[in-house]
Amino acid sequence: MRDGITNILVVGIGGQGVMTAAEMLARTAISQGYDVKKTEVAGMAQRGGVVSSHVRFGPKVYSPQIDAGEADLLIGFEAAEALRWLPHLRPTGVAMVNTLRIAPPVVSAGLYAYPADPIGELAATGIEVHAFDAGAIAEELGNTKLVNTIMLGAISDHLPFPAEVLKANIVEGFRAYKPKLAEVNAQAFDAGREAGHVKAVSRQLTA
Amino acid sequence: MNAVVHAKAESRHLLSGNEAVARAAWEAGVRVAAAYPGTPATEILENIALYPNIYSEWSVNEKVAVEVAIGASLAGSRALAAMKHVGMNVASDAFMTQSLAGVVGGLVIVVADDVGLSSSQNEQDSRYWGRFGHMPILEPADSQEAYDLVKRAFDLSEAHETPVIVRMTTRVCHVKAMVVLESERLERPTPGFQKNPQRWVMTPANAKPRLPIMHERDRALRDASEASDLNVVSAGGDRRIGFITSGPTFMHVRETFPDAPVLKLGFSHPAPLDKIRAFASQVDTLVVVEETEPLLETEIRAAGLEVHGKTILPRFGELAPSVLRPAIKALLGEAHEAASRSRADLFPRPPTMCASCPHLGPYFALSHIRNLNIIGDIGCYTLGAGHPWNALDTCISMGASLSMAHGMDKGRGDSDEKKSIVAVIGDSTFLHMGMQGLLNMIYNRGNVTVLLLDNRSVGMTGGQENPGTGQDLHGLPAPRVDFAKLAEALGVRPERIRMVDPYELPTMVKLVREETKMEEPSVIITNRPCSLTDRFERLRAYTVLDDQCTGCGNCIDLGCPAISVARRETVTAKSGKTKELVFAQIDPNTCTGCHMCVETCAPDAIVQPEPQNRVIRIHAHA
Numbered sequence A: 001m002r003d004g005i006t007n008i009l010v011v012g013i014g015g016q017g018v019m020t021a022a023e024m025l026a027r028t029a030i031s032q033g034y035d036v037k038k039t040e041v042a043g044m045a046q047r048g049g050v051v052s053s054h055v056r057f058g059p060k061v062y063s064p065q066i067d068a069g070e071a072d073l074l075i076g077f078e079a080a081e082a083l084r085w086l087p088h089l090r091p092t093g094v095a096m097v098n099t100l101r102i103a104p105p106v107v108s109a110g111l112y113a114y115p116a117d118p119i120g121e122l123a124a125t126g127i128e129v130h131a132f133d134a135g136a137i138a139e140e141l142g143n144t145k146l147v148n149t150i151m152l153g154a155i156s157d158h159l160p161f162p163a164e165v166l167k168a169n170i171v172e173g174f175r176a177y178k179p180k181l182a183e184v185n186a187q188a189f190d191a192g193r194e195a196g197h198v199k200a201v202s203r204q205l206t207a
Numbered sequence B: 001m002n003a004v005v006h007a008k009a010e011s012r013h014l015l016s017g018n019e020a021v022a023r024a025a026w027e028a029g030v031r032v033a034a035a036y037p038g039t040p041a042t043e044i045l046e047n048i049a050l051y052p053n054i055y056s057e058w059s060v061n062e063k064v065a066v067e068v069a070i071g072a073s074l075a076g077s078r079a080l081a082a083m084k085h086v087g088m089n090v091a092s093d094a095f096m097t098q099s100l101a102g103v104v105g106g107l108v109i110v111v112a113d114d115v116g117l118s119s120s121q122n123e124q125d126s127r128y129w130g131r132f133g134h135m136p137i138l139e140p141a142d143s144q145e146a147y148d149l150v151k152r153a154f155d156l157s158e159a160h161e162t163p164v165i166v167r168m169t170t171r172v173c174h175v176k177a178m179v180v181l182e183s184e185r186l187e188r189p190t191p192g193f194q195k196n197p198q199r200w201v202m203t204p205a206n207a208k209p210r211l212p213i214m215h216e217r218d219r220a221l222r223d224a225s226e227a228s229d230l231n232v233v234s235a236g237g238d239r240r241i242g243f244i245t246s247g248p249t250f251m252h253v254r255e256t257f258p259d260a261p262v263l264k265l266g267f268s269h270p271a272p273l274d275k276i277r278a279f280a281s282q283v284d285t286l287v288v289v290e291e292t293e294p295l296l297e298t299e300i301r302a303a304g305l306e307v308h309g310k311t312i313l314p315r316f317g318e319l320a321p322s323v324l325r326p327a328i329k330a331l332l333g334e335a336h337e338a339a340s341r342s343r344a345d346l347f348p349r350p351p352t353m354c355a356s357c358p359h360l361g362p363y364f365a366l367s368h369i370r371n372l373n374i375i376g377d378i379g380c381y382t383l384g385a386g387h388p389w390n391a392l393d394t395c396i397s398m399g400a401s402l403s404m405a406h407g408m409d410k411g412r413g414d415s416d417e418k419k420s421i422v423a424v425i426g427d428s429t430f431l432h433m434g435m436q437g438l439l440n441m442i443y444n445r446g447n448v449t450v451l452l453l454d455n456r457s458v459g460m461t462g463g464q465e466n467p468g469t470g471q472d473l474h475g476l477p478a479p480r481v482d483f484a485k486l487a488e489a490l491g492v493r494p495e496r497i498r499m500v501d502p503y504e505l506p507t508m509v510k511l512v513r514e515e516t517k518m519e520e521p522s523v524i525i526t527n528r529p530c531s532l533t534d535r536f537e538r539l540r541a542y543t544v545l546d547d548q549c550t551g552c553g554n555c556i557d558l559g560c561p562a563i564s565v566a567r568r569e570t571v572t573a574k575s576g577k578t579k580e581l582v583f584a585q586i587d588p589n590t591c592t593g594c595h596m597c598v599e600t601c602a603p604d605a606i607v608q609p610e611p612q613n614r615v616i617r618i619h620a621h622a
C-alpha cells in the first residue's frame, strides 16, 4: 500500500455481483473516514461480458483507476477472470479466488479454449493466492446470491480496517433494505472469512 | 428510493458523477429535465426522476429533449437536457440556432462522451460543439466537481443568456466518489414566457442582428473564463513539465506526476489564454492532456505558445496513468518499464444476448435464410452480427437501418440482383429516428422487409421506457403507440404488416421467407418483452434428456446462453465420412423456461421437468 492508498480489484462476469461487492468496500472505506473512488472497467457487462471494478481509498485519491501492477488485493469471482487480471496485482499482493468456472458461448462453440487448470496457473505465478469454492458455501447456506458476501468475508482480514466493520456495514445494509436476508448474510460473511484462511496455493518466499 | 434525495446539506455521500448531476440539478432549482437514454448518460435522468419538484421525461430522441428544455427555458424555468455524445449530433439542429437566440431560464446540456468506446458506435469529442455553437463548456473531473459545476453552469447560463455545455466522460459519469453536499433546493421565480418575436423568431432578419451579440458574448465569456476560479493552478515543485488538463485527466495527471504544476481547466471553453500564457512562463515545457481531440492544444499553439499534446499522447482513448507515464517519461528522456494489466492470451467474453431474449427468434430465422442483405440498427439486436448468428451486415447510427436499406435497394449492384433487403430495428430506435426512414421508403416506392423488434423496452441501455411500452420515466401508465397502426398510417399496406410471436420459430422463419419474397415493403413486428424487464414472466427451466439428444446441435444455433455444449463426438458414417456430433445441455439457473429452443429439437429431447419440492434453505441457520 503506497501513499497510504489501498487498491482493490474485484473481477468477474456481468451479473455476479462484482459491482455490488466493490460498492460495499467503497462505502465501508468512506465510513472509516477515507477518501474513496470506485470505477468499473466494463463493456456491456449486463450481456455476459468481463467486469472489473477498481476500488481505491486512502487519505486523498485522485485517479479512480488502479495502475497496472499496483493492485494490493484481487477478489476473483471466477477462476479464469482471476487469472486474466492477476498481472494487475503487485508481486506482494494477495488474491482471493472463487474456483467457479464459467465458459462463455465462444468457448462452448469451440472457438477458444478455457484454461485447463486456472488455479494451477495462478499458483505458478508465485503470488499469494487463496482459492476456494464460494458457490458450495452459498449453496450450503441455501442461496447462490450469497457468493458476493462470502468473497467479502474471505478478503476481510486483509483490509486496513477490522473485518467486523465491513461485516457490520453489509449486515446493516441488508437490515435496512432486505431485513430477511440480514442474518444469512452475516453467516455468509463468517463462512467466507473462515474459508479465506485456507492455505495459499502458493506463496512467494522472497517477497 | 435513492438515499441522497433526502440528504441534507453538508452530508458526505458516495455518488456517481451522474447521481451528482441529478442532485445538483435539483438544488439549482431545475424545473424541467429531458433526455433520451444512452450510455454513459442514462442515469442522469433516472436519478433526476427521483427528486420532487422537477418535471422530468424520457423524450423520444435527443433533439426533442433539447427542444423541450429550450421551451422551458423560454418560459423562464431552469432546464436541463442530458445525452450521450452521439445524441449531440441529433440535437444539434436545435441548439445551434438557440445559441444564437440565447436563453432565459438557465439552460444546461449535459453531454457524456464515451471516451474509450466502452459501449458506443464511435468516439467523439463533444467539446467541438461548444466551439461550433458558441457555447461555454464546463468540464468536471470527478463526482464532487460534477455536482459543483452543474450548479455553476446554471448561473453562467443566466448571466450570459447562453446554453451551457457540461461535458462529462465515462470516467466521470460512472465513477463513484465522495461528494459533500453544500445546500438544498433553492426555488426560483419563473417569470413566464415574454413574447418578443425579434428575439425568438429566428427569421433571417431577426437572426442577423443576433450574430454580433453572440460574438460579443463569446468575448465576455472569455473574460469570465480568465477570471474563473474553476481555472486554477495546483502548485508543484518539479517545473520541468507544466500540465494543462480538462476533465478527468486532471486526476490521472495528479496521480502520475504529483510534483508537477497543473493548470486545471474546469471552465475549458473559451480557453483562458492569458492564464495559460502566465502558467507557461513558469514551467520548462507545457503539455496539454485532453480527451480526445487536440482542441486546447491547437488553440494554445495558435496563441503562439510552444506546447506538447497529441504530439506525444494518443489521439483516442483514455489518458489513464498507464498511458501518460510512458509518454511523459519519454519526453523527459527517462527510462520506463511497462507493467502489464491483464493476460491478453485468454479467451474473450464478448457480450451476448440474454437467455430467452426475444431477438433470438428473429436471428434464428435470419441466420437460416439465404440471399439477404441485413441492414441493422443500434440496440441489443446489433449483437446479431456476432456469434452464432452472423446475421447483421451494417450498423452506424440510430434509425439508419430503414433509410440505408432503401438506398441499398435502389442502388443494387450485380451481386445483389437476387437478394432481398432486410432492415432490423428495435422499438425505441424506430420511434427515435427510424419511422422517418419508413415513411421515406413508402413515399419513394422502395422495397424493404422491415423487422421491427418490439421488446417493449430500451434494452441496450438497461430497460428504460419509451412511447411503445405503455409507461413513462416514472413507471406511470402512459399512452402506448400502436406500431401496426403507425406503419399503416405511414403507408404500409395492412396485408404486409405481420405480427409475430418471436418464440414461435417455425412461424418466424416462414414469415421472414414469405415477406422477403414480396415485391413491396413489409413490416414484421415481434411482440415479446425483453427478458430483463418486469414484463417478462419467468417460467420453470427446461432440460435436455441426454439419452434422447442426438447431437444435432440445432438448439445451440439459437444462441441462447442457457444452452451450451455438453460434449462433442466424432462419428464415422457408413459412407466413411466423419461427422462431428454436438450434444447440448441447459443451465437450469439461466434458463427462463421460454420454450423457444424446444422447436429446434426434432427428437423432443428438450423438456420441462415436473416441479420438484425444492427445499428453500435460506433461513436454515436462522
Ligand SMILES: Cc1ncc(C[n+]2csc(CCOP(=O)(O)OP(=O)(O)O)c2C)c(N)n1
Pocket (backbone or CB within 6 Å): B036, B037, B038, B039, B062, B084, B086, B087, B090, B120, B121, B378, B379, B380, B381, B398, B425, B426, B427, B428, B429, B430, B455, B457, B458, B459, B460, B461, B530
Ligand atoms: C443517438 C443515440 N442515442 C442513444 C444511443 C444509445 N442507445 C444505443 S441502442 C439504444 C436503443 C435500443 O433500444 P431498442 O431499439 O428498443 O433496442 P433493444 O436494445 O431494446 O433491443 C440506445 C438508446 C445511441 N447509440 N445513439
Ligand code: SF4
Pocket (backbone or CB within 6 Å): B352, B353, B354, B356, B357, B358, B359, B380, B455, B459, B460, B530, B531, B532
Ligand atoms: S436486455 Fe433484453 S433485449 Fe437486450 S439482450 Fe437481454 S433480453 Fe434481449
Ligand code: SF4
Pocket (backbone or CB within 6 Å): B355, B356, B541, B542, B560, B561, B562, B563, B586, B590, B591, B592, B593, B594, B595, B596, B597, B598
Ligand atoms: S427454454 Fe430454451 S431458449 Fe428458452 S431460456 Fe431456456 S434454454 Fe433458452
Ligand code: SF4
Pocket (backbone or CB within 6 Å): B544, B548, B549, B550, B551, B552, B553, B554, B555, B556, B582, B583, B584, B600, B601, B602, B603, B604, B605, B606
Ligand atoms: S436440438 Fe435436441 S437433439 Fe439436437 S443437440 Fe439440441 S437437444 Fe440435442
